[in-house]
Amino acid sequence: MSERTPAQEPTPAPARIDWIENSTPRSALWRSESGWPAPTRVVPGDDTMTAAVALRLASAGTAILWTDDFQNAKQLLGAMGRRLTGSRAPRNDTMRAAFARSREDALRRAAILGMLLVPIDAEGTIPLRRSPDIRSATIHAWGVSTDASVVSLRELLGVLGAEEWRTTGVDVPALGARIHPHYGVFAPVRGEYLDLVATTPLPADAVTAFDIGTGTGVLSAILARRGIRSITATDLDPRALACARENLDRLGFADAAAMIKADLFPDGRADLIVCNPPWIPATPKVSTDYAVYDEDGRMLAGFLSGLADHLTPGGEGWLVISDIAERLGLRSRGDLLDAIDDAGLTVIARMDTRPTHTRAADRSDPLHAARSAEVTSLWRLGAA
Template identity: 75%
Template sequence: MSDRTSTQATTSPVEPARISWVEHGSPRSALWRSESGWPPPAAVLLGSDDLTAEKAFRLASAGTAILWTGDFHNARQLLSAMGRRLADSPRPRNDNITAAFHRSREDALRRATILGMLLVPLSADGTIPLRRSPDIRLAAVHAWGPVREASVLSLRELLGVIGAEEWRTTGVPVPALGARIHPHYGVFSPVRGEYLDLVATAPLLPDAVTAFDIGTGTGVLSAILASRGIRSITATDMDQRAIACARENLAALGFADAVTVVEADLFPDGRADIVACNPPWIPAVPKTATDFAVYDDEGRMLAGFLSGLAGHLTPHGEGWLVISDIAERLGLRSRGDLLDAIENAGLTVIARMDTRPTHARATDATDPLYAARASEVTSLWRLAAKPAAVPA
């Protein structure tokens, strides 16, 4: 361990945040990387292989970050040992599912905050200057673009970059396509196949030739629609990583001519026969980098999709809303709220297709949200615009 020092985030919109520390009596600094936008820690100590998990956990819990200088594999083992010292908050006997949800989010944020205090350096050439470190140069370029300056980030985030590169390389099998989708870093992976099967089997209008895929992500829904014969698809997203990811996947699958991927806030211009959207399912504020694909702050994307849908459908077109009822089962939104939003948007429900999730957490009785997950239903709502009122 070394001397304790302070660091401050740069608040200028031009200058990136930097982290500072003292090493061998001399001040040092580097670019600070945080996918979640967290500021650099206020205190930094150097740590190496002789640091115990107990001491590291105490330091991290008190808000002191540990910049690792030892063996990379030992750092991973230390992170795991610190994680084992984190216990979830006890659940009161009379705790309801909504309180359990909020408590689980608090626990997840506390875990991310404490474990995020174990930091690793990244050299200006994209290598990790630690013993037995993996070669992450390609993963770094894929995650952040060309690396030209030394930086520091949490080991937990770096492991996410490494894991994302493995997924990008091997891909995720999508039985509905008979192929693999390759998610990029920061783009939600389509690992829950039940909602993809709904899109693959929902009835298509006989003359449907155009479609919009709102919030395309990896491009998987566009690929499924193209595989079903839709000849002209516009996929939208606001995130540059998602746009690049979708274009790459669709080209690899042979659908580049059928699908155009554009940057747009929800809808592109015009109308389509099918307008599909799989928004984040839980109306809550995202707090970490991995939250944004799951949590929709105040249900804004869902509300925006519903309110704008009627104006982007062809006369006989359908909107396909793919969403789970997990928010209803957690007490965060009622079925009545959803139906009212559909009604107020000038839409009507043609039909609804339901399926049950098959992921492991749906059968994990130790999960504090097990009661909600075990009964969860994922649905594809087929929506149409109401006929315009005829003047008297």
């Protein structure tokens, strides 16, 4: 019997969730962009349920399918979250251990709060009192569906928040315009790295650029505004490529940038190659982690090792990265410099800036010592 090739593998059936309602077995499509499995124990919940009871059920792995007022479900979710506490830090805890514990706490919190569920009917509406119109948001996030489904309220609120960002956009002072993120595409909310790309001197006579891992296309837009006439933006995520295309078209840069689905580099060479990889070399635990965590530093290593072969003579690679991994004890500065040297690259210059995000000033954050000292850098790299 011959083995199947990947192309021959059957498409897995969509996950479903089953429960009993009024003594009647029910079933619906299970939705989880984060990759959480469908709960196997489900009980109904209504306005009489207290936060203490809901938290006890959720902590034990029992999901609560809400059947009452939608706004009250949101209030219950908030009350559950306020009751959840993180693990206690031991004395003389290292920053690396604090990071690991912080991730475990965040994952546990997400798993528990994700147990409060809401139904969505086949028409794409929530059949609960005082529920919002979610149809535009869910179509943008999941596409058109004619199946009834169940989703975590916490995840649905994320979908609705993403739709608001898509509609209103994120102001980017370095661009002098707004960028409109799509659902599932990392939003450019940290302006300091964008300022670096907007102000660092361009290589002499640069006319071509690659934007590796383009996301929303914000870096391509900044380069186009600075006069780069031919930009190739790459990403593996179709959502990101569609988002970048829409943003560049909206900003009037449709002719300046091409979108290509690629793992890191496209074919050819460019005068300037820009990459802002995920800054933390750690294993993603859920799908939404991939914008933040770069497992084993794969994207960073791939960018550095392939950079020299894709630069034109005299061209530059711009690596935009924070030193937060160094401050968390996950990578040393020596590791980064060794990787640059091993790739046949030389450091032309480094532009530094300090983050201004609110978490850097939050002393209650267990990682405050690292975040408050963090430096974001643009490394100008050339072929040795």
